[in-house]
Amino acid sequence: MFKIQTLNNIAVAGLNRLPRDRYEVASEIAHPDAILVRSANMHEIEIPSTVKAIGRAGAGVNNIPVARLTGRGVAVFNAPGANANAVKELVLAGMLLAARNIGQAWRFARELEGDDEAIHKAVEAGKKQFVGLELPGRTLGVIGLGAIGVKVANVARALGMRVIGYDPTITVQRAWQLESDVQPALSIDDLVSRADFISFHVPLTDETRHMINAERIRIMRPGAVLLNFSRDGIIDDAAAVEALDQGHLYAYVCDFPSNRLKDHPRVITLPHIGASTCEAEENCAVMVADQIRDYLETGNVLNSVNFPEIQLPPNGGYRLAVVNSNVPNMLGQISTDLAQAGLNILDMLNRSRGEVAVTLIDVDQPVPANTATAIREIDGVLSVRCLGIGC
């Protein structure tokens, strides 16, 4: 029986991918084999030594201590692209909210008082405060052209906007998906100096933290709009508020409220709902539950942020799944231990990524406990699991 701990609400469609005759799933559970999480901060919690995998039902993994877990041989999975459409739609809504002053206009309308004739008069007198602008012909700059950024760029093109993008590590797959008339910016400075709307779709890392600061805001076009549906910390909020107060920026739309931002008249904050649609929550939960199940049952790895992709079709026999440091002579030592136990290797696959390697070895008989222990004790081996029939 595998034990799965959930740290956040995970859509039922995903949990249903884990058959209850083989999986126990609960928010509080002793000795979990894997953890399913959305945005809960895992940096501060103790992750039990029994955990072999973390499944992030979403894109960003900055809430997970990935490097520490890699050192322990724990695989971290996410759900690339599974919530991208949801975020794209909210970014589009954010651009329209800002361009047409919808928040302020709505508040004005809600506060109208008197009979209908008085309201009609106040409407016609007051609406000039909310004159907005249209999107066609304006320039959108997209920083980060991954699953979300590409969708945002393409939908803006479809609306008649000019689009420029910046992503020094764009993948070939994403480049193929991008509308051909999206122009590459030379640098972040180049992009921010040419855009009317700037939308961020990068992970939060040491490199991207405060990617937008006072210096970069100074080179933005007067009246520019910032959209942050990426992560709190990508934009220096204090610098953005100062530029709004000085009238240099027009609006700031973001998914990360704070005391500084939530009541500002030119800021629209939403409570981190970029991925909060039924469709996105289901997509993420199903994708990540399938990946966790595959990893626990077969050792195969798909969509991990720290482990190499590895796929060895299960043959119904006995499998050893080893996670080890990516250093010389690991395979030699492991196969020597197997040979000493009289086990014949039927199939084997080894893949590495950075400092970590995963080795899947199918053998003709169950792996004796003392052989598994001997392999576990090899210097550089991070984890060993015996999988399949009889293990």
Ligand SMILES: NC(=O)c1ccc[n+]([C@@H]2O[C@H](COP(=O)([O-])OP(=O)(O)OC[C@H]3O[C@@H](n4cnc5c(N)ncnc54)[C@H](O)[C@@H]3O)[C@@H](O)[C@H]2O)c1
């Ligand atoms: N608001 C929400 O609810 C919500 C939902 C989903 C994702 N997100 C955030 O959005 C981020 C992006 O999601 P995604 O699914 O598009 O991820 P992704 O991995 O598909 O794309 C991220 C892109 O950013 C690029 N990038 C990395 N560093 C960069 C840099 N310094 N400059 C320019 N580009 C850089 C990468 O090359 C990649 O193409 C996530 O990491 C997460 O933080 C937020």
Ligand SMILES: O=C(O)CC[C@@H](O)C(=O)O
């Ligand atoms: O789980 C969520 O609701 C937010 C997910 C989002 O921030 C992500 O990075 O995918």
